Amino acid sequence: MVNITVNSQIISVKEKTYILEAAKKQSIDIPALCWQPGLEPHGACRLCLVEIEKSGRKRMVTSCNYPVEEGLIVRTNTEEVVKTRKIIIELLLARCSTNKKIQELAEKYGVTESRFEKKEEDCILCGLCVRVCREIIGKEAIGFSGRGIYRKVTSPFEQPPQECIGCGSCAFLCPTGAIKIENGLNMRKIAEINCEIPLVFCQYCGRPIAPLRQIEFLKEKTSLPEDIFYTCAECKRKNYARRLIAMSSKR
Amino acid sequence: MKIKNSSELKNYYENLIIKTSKREKRTIVLSMGTCGIARGASDILNSIKKEVRKRKLHNRVEIRVTGCHGFCEVEPFLIIYPQGIFYCKLQPADVRQILMESIEKNNIIERLLYTDEKGKKIIKETDIPFYKKQMRLLLGSNRFIDPANIDDYIAQGGYQSLSYVLGNMQPEEVIEEIKKSGLRGRGGGGFPTGRKWELCRRAPEFPKYVICNADEGDPGAYMDRGLLEANPHSIIEGMIIGAYAIGSNYGYVYVRNEYPLAIHHLNIALQQARDYGFLGDDIMGKDFYFDIEMVKGGGAFVCGESTALIASIEGKPGEPRAKYIHTVEAGLYGKPTNINNVETWANVPLVIKNGWQRYSKIGTETSKGTKIFSLVGKIKNSGLIEVPMGITLKQIVFDIGGGIANSKRFKAIQTGGPSGGCLPEAHLDLPVDFDSLSEAGSMMGSGGMIVMDEDTCMVDVARYFVNFLKEESCGKCVPCREGLSAMFEILTRITEGNGKHEDMDLLEEISFAMKNGSLCALGTTASNPVFSTLKYFRDEYIAHIEKKRCPAGVCKNLVHYEIMSDACRGCGACLKICPVSAIQGEKKKPHSIDDTKCIRCGECFEVCKFSAVRRK
Amino acid sequence: MREKEYLFNNANKIDEILVKHGMNRSRIVAIMQDIQNEFGYLPEKNLKYISMKLQTPLSQIYSIATFYRAFSLKPRGKHLVTVCLGTACHVRGGARIVESIQKMFDVKPGEKTKDGLLSLETVNCLGACALGPVVVVDGKYHGHITISRLERIVKGILNENKK
Structure with missing residues (x-):
């Protein structure tokens, strides 16, 4: 364990944890859009900037990827930190001028209006979608393309991604709601990444369960009986109940 | 033929000398x-x-x-x-x-x-006066060396520093020598080379890598191209010495794809060094293996940043890494990695050859040795120059460069590429070294020096760099990507005559956030060209914003060309040269310009012998 | 039939390149450079092929292909005009040269003319700064270029084509 001081509060944390994690455990508020427990820190949104002091020298670092050290002094709300953070939020608000989540964030940190030219993007390029697909799902169906101001998240050649299993983890983690899942009659559609995959229906009630490729993926990963994959949650519950009743009545 | 030890090298060298003298x-x-x-x-x-x-x-x-x-x-x-x-x-x-x-x-x-x-x-x-005030320790031998012939390099005393090091020095002694010499990184950072080597040597993991950063991306700078094309063995020798000192067996040279001739010469030089036994197993009879692989860049400025360069060698997009750990501890493939710039490596054999005492006599207190600059732009004598550190900008521009071309007036000198700034005439007495230019809001950088005259618009220059960077940034972090995009929009509207007075404050605020918040050095320094022009050439911004005028006559929307009918002889020179046929008129009668077709290229203005074309 | 043969030959060429680089995943940028040199651009099917051969996700390859400026996903024109936009060239009027070429031949930077004969590209610095403004036409460097001289050069190579 090492001791660090965050906003004059001394806390004891496990070695090798990052400042942001340590602060979160103490309910100290540091905004972060590209950070997610379980994923490698990305350091892209830069909202989690804090000031650190080490042997008398101060500097600004991103707390999501700065590991704690004994005696480290962290300040999350110095004048400079707040000013930098506000301009970064203002820049994000200009990029996503109509996005509700970004508007809420801006309001929370005291940015009411962006003085820069407004655009109507939803994606902030935090990369959570790309990283969850790579680090957790292991598929790397989507990635970044281009660079500089032309950078964006896309599937290869902007075509339906072959590796995508349609699990929707990308949409689930997206902090701004830029990626949306649409379950149609027969297909699951994730338009932002050009994904369109047939759904599998419950063998009992006919309701959609999950995309076909996701089921195949899960079958490969686990050794559960086949039947489970083709039964929706509701029917599974009913089946268990039925079996239970049958078992009790036999007795 | 392999040269197996120092006496063989000595013999070979002497034979070469005798051959030439005869x-x-x-x-x-x-x-x-x-x-x-x-x-x-x-x-x-x-x-x-x-x-x-x-x-x-x-x-x-x-x-x-x-x-x-x-x-x-x-x-x-x-x-x-x-x-x-x-x-x-x-x-x-x-x-x-x-x-x-x-x-x-x-x-x-x-x-x-x-x-x-x-x-x-x-x-x-x-x-020639151009050469007189220079001190050409690195460039001086270029005229004696055919880069495709290793013998020419050996005849200049090449590989003798390596031979000395391997025969007489422990790795720690080499590091000590470099440390004492005061050699600092020539890529722009100015980190003490010996200390970097020491950190890398002390890092516990193996293998270790040495890399030569030849991704010379600063527009207006070509020192590294000059060295790679003219004297590639000096870089190779420096790398071998460095590898020995650090304890590395694998080296990489990361070269810009835009330098085909440099790549060609380097390839030949590497092969010849292998043939002569300077690379490979048992170098100079010592139990020491080292080889160098050349990696071509893909055309990305950001790859000059060390962690982006490493990502590129690993076969990934050149995105800088977001980690607070230095590459000397965890770099290429997560192993200790020492990256130095081309010119730094080329200095290494020189330090060994002359000894640290002699080497450190050149330069200033904090900056030792010579520095190569590419002196270009609106200057009379363009070219690559090598000068002792501490020389003033004035000596460079006027004594070596011969002053401004076409009898125009000096306006600014831009150093440090997109990370540097523009300094006005008042700062010409500054000594050129690692620290003085930074204090004035620019930086020495890797060595690009672009001279600007009265016909250069400083707002346009700021916009040029921001435009460059918005496409060259990797686009990963918000302040750099969105900040550059916002800056570009603001600068564009100023140069188009739609700027507002608050725009200058906005630019400064964005600069502040980019400096504090960006992920890598590209972003933290990206606002320097804007910041320095705002500081020293604010009146030009104000002229664009308030008077809707571009004093240098560069910004297209604020410039018009017209032909003064009383001065025009109707010679037709402008009509012929106009690339978009915007000029009409009969022969021997005054011509006129159709403003809607005109692209403001200024060709008519340049070609008119009677000064009949007016720019306003 | 013909197409099959082409595909086969093509794959052969790519295999050659892959073998030359020891099927090494980390040399993917170099592999792609070789493909670019061979075909003048990166054909989609070849990228899919190397993705399979090197067992590298296509998304990674696509990222690399769109990140580095040396790569092009579309075939270039028969002739290539590259205008240097380094600082030294900029202060000597590089941007105007791009604009004039754009207007004269109706082609945008990064694209080719409708007849496919001419591609216009810009580069951030060729390191030939003393000669600014610099333009490279089909591999040949032209220093201190003027708009009218460049027009003559480009029209010259285009006319040769018509003969």
């Missing part, structure tokens, strides 16, 4: 770097070859093709040794006369000599 042939040295070739040096070479054949001069003359010597302004040029006669601004037609007069006979052709400011003809290259 030679009775004259040598024609032709500078054929990329710039020389662009100026027609290949045609000159072909004519020389043809004439030599025709005149059967094989036994009397030898041709040596070298890299760039530095004085690009007067290319193509050649030097005839042993006399050292320097002929410049050559045409293929001149070759015949040169061979007749200066090779077959002993005459000097006056008209092909360099003429200085006062009209005096100068015979020897070294007597």
